[in-house]
Amino acid sequence: MADQLPDLIEEIVAEGMAEDPASLLAALNGQDDVYIATLLESLPVEPRLVVWEGIPREQKLNVLVEMRSDPREILIDNTPHNEWASIFADIYADDLLELLDSLPKRLVDLAYESLDSKERKYFREASLFPDNQIGHWVNHEQLVLPSNAKVREALRLLKKDVPQHCDSIYLVNRTGQFTALVKINKLFSAEEDKSLLALAEENITTFKGEDDAMNASITVQRSGLASLPVVDENNTLLGRLDITSASELVNEFYERQVMASAGMDEDEDLFSPVAKSAKNRALWLGINLLTAFMASWFIGLFEGTLQQVVALAVLMPVVASMGGIAGSQTLTLIVRGLALGQVTPANIKALMIKELKVGGVNGVIWALVIGIVAYFWFTDIMLGVVICLAILFNIVAAALAGVFVPIILDKLKIDPALSGSVILTTVTDIVGFVAFLGLGTLFLL
Amino acid sequence: MADQLPDLIEEIVAEGMAEDPASLLAALNGQDDVYIATLLESLPVEPRLVVWEGIPREQKLNVLVEMRSDPREILIDNTPHNEWASIFADIYADDLLELLDSLPKRLVDLAYESLDSKERKYFREASLFPDNQIGHWVNHEQLVLPSNAKVREALRLLKKDVPQHCDSIYLVNRTGQFTALVKINKLFSAEEDKSLLALAEENITTFKGEDDAMNASITVQRSGLASLPVVDENNTLLGRLDITSASELVNEFYERQVMASAGMDEDEDLFSPVAKSAKNRALWLGINLLTAFMASWFIGLFEGTLQQVVALAVLMPVVASMGGIAGSQTLTLIVRGLALGQVTPANIKALMIKELKVGGVNGVIWALVIGIVAYFWFTDIMLGVVICLAILFNIVAAALAGVFVPIILDKLKIDPALSGSVILTTVTDIVGFVAFLGLGTLFLL
Missing domain, CATH: 3.10.580.10 (CBS-domain)
Structure with a gap:
């Protein structure tokens, strides 16, 4: 079934099936809710709305429930108000809980009125729990x-x-x-x-x-x-x-x-309106801009050095990149361990020692490689020594940051999967630039 | 049950329960296979081996089956050869399939001999399919x-x-x-x-x-x-x-x-031996080093410009960072769409147009912000114009790369989740540096 989906998308988007309501209805006929939900999420907004109109009214609720919030909200905003009573005709408490964040207040009220008294009670009980607790997701039908x-x-x-x-x-x-x-x-x-x-x-x-x-x-x-x-x-x-x-x-x-990991949420719509999508992503760009300016400010402290030894400016990306990559490897491992309950105060010390050793081994190896390449590139032995020390220092610091950044964020109840990488990269960028340009100032001027 | 795990890890690692076999056995008694598997993965290698010895022989097979390959292989390597016949006593084809990649050839043979003729047939049939096809995972018990x-x-x-x-x-x-x-x-x-x-x-x-x-x-x-x-x-x-x-x-x-996304595989052990872990990660560091040197080489083309306008060197990280972040947002959305079958040749064009518009909006906004900050920082209006244009250009290029890099990798049957980010960052780094330093050469010298 999943194999037909790309074909249907092709027919709708490229071959204009959306303009031929009869063949569109025939293609959708008998398809299950998940299939239709996936199709709607895959379509640009215009054909998406045309397909949405063609879906039988009694299936619309179940299709909405299967969709992600962002693409679903576009459909909700474009559904005529007089349709909702029939869409909500057979709604259950769990459907309404799933749609809750996507519906405007007046539609929540309308849906709530369609629930019978038992379902209203379930709805109120579940609403007391946030959606990361299972009280929100209780199934009340049982033997x-x-x-x-x-x-x-x-x-x-x-x-x-x-x-x-x-x-x-x-x-x-x-x-x-x-x-x-x-x-x-x-x-x-x-x-x-x-x-x-x-x-x-x-x-x-x-x-x-x-x-x-x-x-x-x-x-x-x-x-x-x-x-x-x-x-x-x-x-x-x-x-x-x-x-x-x-x-x-x-x-x-x-x-x-x-x-x-890219500063987005899982509801992001493939085809959300440009303004909304741009707004969603602007915050993350802004946060990263602040950290980039911080790194720049530290580089600015060494303007004099950079002017005299321009090779330092040329090699800066190498120092930053190696620290960032090494740190993100440790970070990813620790974030997974925290999510699975495998990283605890008891084993942090052992983990840190192991990550420091791994960082040490890779630090020494790559510091030597980079030092030798830099020496031959710029035929300057001291430049080779400086970048070698800076890389070693930055990879070891990255291992430390990779362990501690997610653990501290987790303690502060901040999702390390979201904020971990931006904080880590800030640390490794600044440590890397300061170590590299600082050592350069000491040894190359 | 999951709540007890951190306590038990604490008792074993910090309070030396591993040296008291009686209390260790009591703590493990009656725990299910998943609990013990998670515990073993959470322990440093030394206590992990002690706990492993204490697990009843008849439970060892099921615990191994529940573990990730890397932590499991350490246990397999440290199990005395004379134990295996009893560990494999009740093995089924699906257990052996799960352990296949972790067991040395002679143990696979030993386990295979423990299967009855029906299970041997299932094992041979399943082995014909790679593990990303369901033929490998067929359950043969049915009504x-x-x-x-x-x-x-x-x-x-x-x-x-x-x-x-x-x-x-x-x-x-x-x-x-x-x-x-x-x-x-x-x-x-x-x-x-x-x-x-x-x-x-x-x-x-x-x-x-x-x-x-x-x-x-x-x-x-x-x-x-x-x-x-x-x-x-x-x-x-x-x-x-x-x-x-x-x-x-x-x-x-x-x-x-x-x-x-960090160049590791899902079997990575929290406590793998340092040499193995360092080796696993070295390849990814090496690939990233090559791309960093490429970026450096392009910067090197503008050594003369950098020497005269050192502010360009100071601001380089801002250009690279904004392109990298904007590109990774598009990339992440497209990689998910590919995995879910929502991105197809039919909607690529519509997707690209939308991402270009989003990139355009965020590009203009942040280019202006950065241009103004740069102007006030270095009191140089032309520098502000140069970085403004470079950021705009790089964010739009990042949107294009974010759409095309994963689609091309997918066509080439290369996992875009693994290689996408490193290729994308290479593109945005090089485009960003060349645009910024190139415009700087034109307008600031």
């Missing part, structure tokens, strides 16, 4: 039986509707506290009057609403179960975190990391 | 019935052992071709003599062995099913791709992207 129930009752329960992603029955005591989980697959071979508790799984992880969404999601992915229970502080069963939500949360986490 | 079977037969089949991550029964015709999928949850409310075909799901995606592992895995994650069927070119059922494998493949894909 529940009292702890003393027998297999017979479970089989009777299963004759009613079984929710999606549901491979287990949760047992609760009289006050609603979670006691055990029984896999549905175990019921087939069990005697009808056997107690369900006797079939319960051992060592089931339960989550609290405040638990970190990313860690909990990875636990669900690795559990071998379709979902794990969520309880409150009294162990009362609230719902469950299912594997589909868990996978979406993990994928979003990773996508955020990848996009953050 | 299969003939297409004309009734609910009664399905219920009888379910009384036997139901495999993990299995929520469906696959129907095949007489020649073994896949015909339909029936969700187990639908059987409870069905009449015993109803035909299974009548309960089958519609629009089930099937995979071929050659299908891309990442795309197929995302399809499984979004299917709402615990697995989807894999067939051969004649539609004969081979097995299935289950949600646990799918999630692992997707997570590995993303982790590879994050690590690739």
Whole structure:
């Protein structure tokens, strides 16, 4: 199915299918929500709006739910107001939670009115948690039986509707506290009057609403179960975190990391309006400009030296680049370790020693290589010595910064995947330039 | 559970629990494979080997399977040869496939001998596919019935052992071709003599062995099913791709992207031996050194200009930095679009126009800001004009390179997540320096 997508994009964008509503409708007919959502995200704004108009009204809500916020907001802004009542006709609390940040206040109110009283309660409860906690993502459809129930009752329960992603029955005591989980697959071979508790799984992880969404999601992915229970502080069963939500949360986490490295967020639209896109990116450019000016200011301290030894200016990018690359390698390793819970106060010292040794080895090797190249290029032995020392110094400093910058940011609750690289590069640029030009001033004038 | 991990790392590393085997064993007792695997990856090599010795032999295989290659290889190298027969006692084909790249040839042979004839066949079949195709990851445990079977037969089949991550029964015709999928949850409310075909799901995606592992895995994650069927070119059922494998493949894909941005692979060990780690990273440093020397060479063409206008040397990092950042923003967006199949030949032109406009807007704004700052800093109006033009030119060139570098790399089957940033930075550095110093030569001498 994914293979057809580029063809359809081609037909719409290059061959003008958007101007032929009949063939467009035929191409979209029967395609699932994810396919259509991906198609819409791949289209420039104009054909995107044409395709959006052609999607059956009853499918529009599910397509919006599958999309990233930025491309979705363009569609929301261009949907006639009289369509919304029918789009929201079958909305559930989890749909509204997913769309919450994209909808203007009046549409949130309209959607909220379409929820029944149970769904309104779920919506209000989930809204109390930020979206990095699993309380925000609780699935409330589940199979529940009292702890003393027998297999017979479970089989009777299963004759009613079984929710999606549901491979287990949760047992609760009289006050609603979670006691055990029984896999549905175990019921087939069990005697009808056997107690369900006797079939319960051992060592089931339960989550609290405040638990970190990313860690909990990875636990669900690795559990071998379709979902794990969520309880409150009294162990009362609230719902469950299912594997589909868990996978979406993990994928979003990773996508955020990848996009953050360039100062963008994971909702960035391939075809967002120029003004919006330019604004989104301007902040990051501005921050980097400040750090670049800082580096320039330090270089400016050595204007006199640069004037006399112009080779220093020629070689400056080499010093900065080697420090930046070596530091970003350490940084990337530590950021991953922090995200996976593998970097802790207990092993920082051991990590730092190892990174310093790695930096030392690579520092010595590349410092010598660069020193020799610089010597032959400018036939100046002292210039070779100066750049050799500066590179060694900068690569070792980069290793230190690569360990400490993310750990300090993490302590300050700042995402090291977003801010780590800009701070690290500032450190390695300034250390590199000052070391190189400072040593140059000492030895070359 | 994840919360206890930092405490245990602390006790082992800082409080010397590794020297007290009894308390160490007590702490590990009953922990699952993933927990122990994560613990081992978080420990420096010495305590890691002590903990490894303390793990029950029957758990060692499953722990190895859960680990990344690099940290795992240290354990494999330090396991006494006479332990392997018992570690491999209950090995399956998929365990051996996972460990394949980490085991020396003689251990692969030993493990292969422990497989029964059916598992040996699965292993040989899977080995024919590279690990980026799903043929490598097929799960062969499934529930299969003939297409004309009734609910009664399905219920009888379910009384036997139901495999993990299995929520469906696959129907095949007489020649073994896949015909339909029936969700187990639908059987409870069905009449015993109803035909299974009548309960089958519609629009089930099937995979071929050659299908891309990442795309197929995302399809499984979004299917709402615990697995989807894999067939051969004649539609004969081979097995299935289950949600646990799918999630692992997707997570590995993303982790590879994050690590690739710093020229590392996702198996990099937090505590790999210094020599190995230094070697892994040296290549990336070397490649970047070449590009830095290229940039230096271009700067060297303007030695005369730099000697006379030293302010140009001071401001060089600003020009390079703004181009690099702007380009990496476009690059990151395009690399994600390529990975998701959203960037295709049909929309490249529209994308390029949009990125050029965004680059134009941010280029004009920041060029003016930088030009004004440079004018006041060096009180030289022409210097302000020169850097203003150079920044504008470089940011627009960066947008072009950000679109074309990843698309060309993708066409050449080179991973743009790995090589994109280094090539892009080379382009923006050289364009930036040549524009800035070239304009400086024209207008400032």
